[in-house]
Amino acid sequence: MTAEAGAGRVSVLRMGDILIAAIxxxxxxxxxxxxxxxxxxxxAAGARGVVIEISGVEIVDSFLARVLSEIAAATxxxxxxxxxAGMRxxxxxxxxxxxxxxxxxxxxRSLEDAMAVFREQAGR
Structure with missing residues (x-):
């Protein structure tokens, strides 16, 4: 599943009950x-986790940091x-x-490591 496409929008992929957004x-x-x-x-539709992959991001300003924190709070x-994942x-x-x-x-460190976090959680 992907989020609504448009100029500057980030696609969101659903892998099982994990959402992945690669910026x-x-x-x-x-x-x-x-x-x-x-x-x-x-x-809200049933995901148990969100991975935000940011290896392509060179700058995280205070606004983006706040938005990322708010996403985490909602999740x-x-x-x-x-x-x-992938923060420089x-x-x-x-x-x-x-x-x-x-x-x-x-x-x-990477998307693979982020997915391992959820695999470990599921294994508990």
Whole structure:
């Protein structure tokens, strides 16, 4: 399943009960909000987790950090988890230097590692 396609929109793939959004370019504020809405609506329909793959993102500003945290909060309220995969070291350093936390988010080095988080959870 994919989110509504359009200029600047991020496709969302459903793999079982996990949603995967791979961000391949810098997002405008509008695109970030559209992604938040898409993921929240799709998570409410029964997903137990969300993976946001951001290896293609060079900059995470305070607005995008807030949107990612809000996605995690919404997913957590629906008994799910949110994992951000592929964050570049430079992005992580910048977030720390700016004092921006990503509350409610787990991180993984890659999409494969993020999916392993959910496989481990299912195995418990």
């Amino acid at each position: 391949q370019q810098e997002l405008t504020d509008e695109s970030a909000l559209a992604l938040q809405q898409d993921l929240t609506e799709m998570a 957590n309220m629906l008994a799910g988890r949110t994992v951000v 070291p430079s992005v992580a350093i910048t977030l720390v230097e700016m004092g921006l936390g990503l509350r409610g988010l787990e991180t993984a």
